[in-house]
Amino acid sequence: MKDRIENYFKASGIPHSEVESLVQHYYITYGLAIRGLVERHPEVDIRDYDEKVDGALPLEIILKEDPALRSMIQSMNIGKKWLFTNAGESHAKRVVSILGLDGLFHGVTFCNYLAPQFVCKPDRRSFEKAMEEAGVTDPSLCYFVDDSSANVEMATQVGWNAVHLLEDPAEDSSSGKFRIHSIKDLPQVMPELWETSMK
Structure with missing residues (x-):
């Protein structure tokens, strides 16, 4: 890239x-x-x-289908699953398709590079845009995972429950409510997202 x-x-x-x-x-x-x-x-x-x-x-060479990730996301007991990316819409859809995650998300907030003064993470306005597009008014109901500390810090500032994904085991961070080294570790730090009592 x-x-x-x-x-x-x-x-x-x-x-x-x-x-x-x-x-x-x-x-x-x-x-x-x-x-x-x-x-x-x-x-x-x-x-x-x-x-x-x-x-x-060449995403088809870089990425591969991930059934375990699909199963993890599918089993989440939450109201909406929403993608929030700094990529364009077509790139986001390609990634989702290659990973085998089609049909799991209610929508996506993406960057329209051709829109005048388009916003992207970590700009606060992009988080507000994501909430508006997802139809959420209470920031405390938003759960967010990202590999950028700046994005995680802004999510925290706007009142989201943020998790910093550190793919390098040697990397350290104080950003977010929790830090994980694999997206598949999310149930360990936020088990409430899988509890049957959640709506």
């Missing part, structure tokens, strides 16, 4: 010597490098971004 984003910046006319540092700076500042490109370089036409970056990833 990083290589494709950097190549896209270069093809957009950004001086090659500045690309690597700009991509990193925009990612940290805006949550997505493409968000920084839109904000700081409005002259760049990004209509082919989804095709050349997200859509060009």
